[in-house]
Amino acid sequence: xxxxxxxxxxxxTERFGLxxxxxxEAIEAALISAYRRAVNASTAxxxxxxxxxxxGEFQVxxxxxVVESVENPQTEVALDEARDTDPEIKLGDMLMVHCTPKDFxxxxxxxxxxxxxxxxxxAERDAQYLEFAERExxxxxxxxxxxxxxxxxxxxxxxxxxxxxxxQIPGEQFxxxxxxxxxxxxxxxxxxGPVIVVSxxxxxxxxxxxxxxxxxxxxxxxxxxxxxxxAGKRAKVAVAALxxxxxxxxACVGLRGVRIQSIVRDLNDEKIDVIEWNPxxxxxxxxxxxxxxxxxxxxxxxxxxxxxxxVVVPEDQLSLAIGRAGVNAxxxxxxxxxRVDIKSLPEAASEALRRVxxxxxxxxxxxxxxxxxxxxxxxLLKKAENRPVTPEEYQILNLFVDRVERELRAxxxxxxxxxxxxxxxxxxxxxAGAHITPLADVGMSxxxxxxxxxAGFENAGKVLETLALEPDAILGLSGVxxxxxxxxxxxxxxxxxxxxxxEAPPPAEAEVEAEAGAEAPxxxxxxxxxxxxxxxxxxxxEGAEAPIAVDLPVPAGEVEVxxxxxxxxxxxxxxxxxxxxxxxxxxxxxKVDVEEExxxxxxxxxxxxxxxxxxxxxxxxxxxxxxRGVTVVQRRRKRDGEWTELDGLDEIKx
Numbered sequence: 001x002x003x004x005x006x007x008x009x010x011x012x013t014e015r016f017g018l019x020x021x022x023x024x025e026a027i028e029a030a031l032i033s034a035y036r037r038a039v040n041a042s043t044a045x046x047x048x049x050x051x052x053x054x055x056g057e058f059q060v061x062x063x064x065x066v067v068e069s070v071e072n073p074q075t076e077v078a079l080d081e082a083r084d085t086d087p088e089i090k091l092g093d094m095l096m097v098h099c100t101p102k103d104f105x106x107x108x109x110x111x112x113x114x115x116x117x118x119x120x121x122x123a124e125r126d127a128q129y130l131e132f133a134e135r136e137x138x139x140x141x142x143x144x145x146x147x148x149x150x151x152x153x154x155x156x157x158x159x160x161x162x163x164x165x166x167x168q169i170p171g172e173q174f175x176x177x178x179x180x181x182x183x184x185x186x187x188x189x190x191x192x193g194p195v196i197v198v199s200x201x202x203x204x205x206x207x208x209x210x211x212x213x214x215x216x217x218x219x220x221x222x223x224x225x226x227x228x229x230x231a232g233k234r235a236k237v238a239v240a241a242l243x244x245x246x247x248x249x250x251a252c253v254g255l256r257g258v259r260i261q262s263i264v265r266d267l268n269d270e271k272i273d274v275i276e277w278n279p280x281x282x283x284x285x286x287x288x289x290x291x292x293x294x295x296x297x298x299x300x301x302x303x304x305x306x307x308x309x310x311v312v313v314p315e316d317q318l319s320l321a322i323g324r325a326g327v328n329a330x331x332x333x334x335x336x337x338x339r340v341d342i343k344s345l346p347e348a349a350s351e352a353l354r355r356v357x358x359x360x361x362x363x364x365x366x367x368x369x370x371x372x373x374x375x376x377x378x379x380l381l382k383k384a385e386n387r388p389v390t391p392e393e394y395q396i397l398n399l400f401v402d403r404v405e406r407e408l409r410a411x412x413x414x415x416x417x418x419x420x421x422x423x424x425x426x427x428x429x430x431x432a433g434a435h436i437t438p439l440a441d442v443g444m445s446x447x448x449x450x451x452x453x454x455a456g457f458e459n460a461g462k463v464l465e466t467l468a469l470e471p472d473a474i475l476g477l478s479g480v481x482x483x484x485x486x487x488x489x490x491x492x493x494x495x496x497x498x499x500x501x502x503e504a505p506p507p508a509e510a511e512v513e514a515e516a517g518a519e520a521p522x523x524x525x526x527x528x529x530x531x532x533x534x535x536x537x538x539x540x541x542e543g544a545e546a547p548i549a550v551d552l553p554v555p556a557g558e559v560e561v562x563x564x565x566x567x568x569x570x571x572x573x574x575x576x577x578x579x580x581x582x583x584x585x586x587x588x589x590x591k592v593d594v595e596e597e598x599x600x601x602x603x604x605x606x607x608x609x610x611x612x613x614x615x616x617x618x619x620x621x622x623x624x625x626x627x628r629g630v631t632v633v634q635r636r637r638k639r640d641g642e643w644t645e646l647d648g649l650d651e652i653k654x
Contacts, residue, residue, distance in 0.1 A: 026119030061096040129194040144178045167199035170232040201231035216251040225277040228334035240277040288332035292321035298405040309338045349397040352404040426468040433497030435461030442495045
């Protein structure tokens with residue numbers, strides 16, 4: 001009997017694929033349920049069961065209260081009987097008492113059977129979920145079990161997976177008991193077990209197939225950079241070598257194409273183009289359009305419209321570059337993350353000629369191309385009359401298009417740099433507090449406030465920036481005229497915005513040591529103030545020579561100085577500062593026109609004393625704020641003679 005029970009126990013563990021501990025927990029839970037059903041025990045009463053898989057014996061313990069006289073044997077135990085188990089037990093204590101019934105009965109046995117089966121099924125589902133959740137994103141082999149219009153059911157051994165219609169390769173036919181390889185797309189739990197969704201159209205399926213078929217990829221010699229795929233039609237894979245001397249394309253294709261052909265057969269004869277990845281975007285785009293031959297690629301990175309590449313191809317390569325139903329161009333754009341605009345060479349030459357000759361702004365370019373323009377016009381005329389064009393003439397068109405497109409890209413890049421500089425200048429001239437001030441707080445009329453709010457303007461800084469950069473954007477709003485624009489501008493400029501204090505970053509350790517070791521000279525002049533923060537590089541469009549560095553000004557009042565210079569500044573507080581020099585310095589950076597004021601003759605008493613403005617004596621001074629540890633600029637009010645701190649660059653420009 002013992003051996004038969006042990007065999008049955010082992011059979012359950014092997015058939016369900018569960019561990020001995022899980023099966024024992026299921027049996028013990030079944031024993032507890034059977035005991036409660038047999039004696040009609042309350043769920044509040046604690047019950048424990050212990051099972052020995054070697055002997056097949058089990059014991060049930062129920063929690064009972066220790067009393068002097070037992071009235072309910074199911075929940076109470078006598079004190080004398082309880083002390084046989086625990087000598088130190090007292091009245092009112094709870095004790096686990098052995099109360100295994102001799103016979104559970106038919107109903108209790110049926111309950112135990114159902115509980116065991118239910119626990120085993122739940123444990124099996126959890127084990128299946130954990131097994132396939134770890135394999136999510138991998139390839140698995142399966143057998144087709146059933147086929148419906150909505151999905152194909154594929155057996156994966158202990159579980160079944162669903163291959164939905166939208167995850168099947170178009171035109172692929174399945175038969176029952178076919179062996180297929182699928183990609184595990186998603187694994188999720190449900191009341192009826194794990195739901196495993198597989199795919200044959202996902203781009204990562206092609207990635208996994210390449211990793212299995214190409215040893216160089218699994219060994220780390222070749223890396224897959226990008227994959228673009230339209231299942232059943234065509235796929236493009238960009239690969240790069242991680243070690244010199246390795247041919248990434250040849251490694252993926254294999255000798256006589258044996259490696260790539262194996263993948264093609266597995267994907268229902270889907271065409272696969274393997275190209276070499278290139279860090280140069282123009283070269284990468286040209287290769288991505290293979291098998292078409294490309295004459296030129298011209299990139300345009302517009303911050304608003306995104307990245308666009310104009311590709312010029314020979315006339316006989318246009319259909320090949322676009323592909324059937326545009327599939328080749330779409331895959332190239334998806335692979336490179338660029339919007340690809342493909343044009344034939346005669347079309348690109350005609351458009352370049354029309355742009356150059358039709359715009360007066362390209363007079364200098366027309367003069368430089370004065371010798372080539374007549375030749376291009378003659379060649380295009382021959383093409384329009386369907387007369388034969390020689391390869392040399394095609395070369396002339398190609399060179400003309402290349403020169404014109406490069407010039408256009410260079411001019412466009414220069415215009416964008418000018419616009420970025422203008423935007424930076426406008427943003428620097430707007431008080432920082434305007435960007436945190438709601439429009440409702442500036443005192444506008446209700447009508448104007450409703451118009452601006454409906455247009456999407458939330459704070460005063462955004463409106464000021466739009467007025468400076470694109471005033472027509474506000475003038476074009478419904479119900480807004482020139483007088484309304486003047487009212488908005490006057491209201492926003494007259495409002496006193498709150499100060500926004502930006503803490504300066506702490507100095508580097510080397511600078512601190514240098515300041516501590518060096519003695520700063522104490523002079524009557526004001527300390528030197530840094531005029532600009534580190535330069536920031538603006539993006540450069542195609543054809544530009546070098547990045548342009550724009551120095552951004554540091555807000556007034558937040559420039560740190562050394563300890564010695566601070567003491568000198570405090571000591572020289574009554575002295576006025578040459579604000580013409582500071583204002584002109586900021587104006588030269590931000591391209592802001594500043595009216596120059598007449599300067600008085602310098603006094604001959606001391607050479608170190610600064611020049612003083614006529615009528616501006618004592619109007620502005622630079623002092624050191626001991627509480628904040630910064631140098632600030634103050635101005636004397638005309639009304640009461642009090643000193644007030646300037647809140648930024650806008651006050652200096654006044």
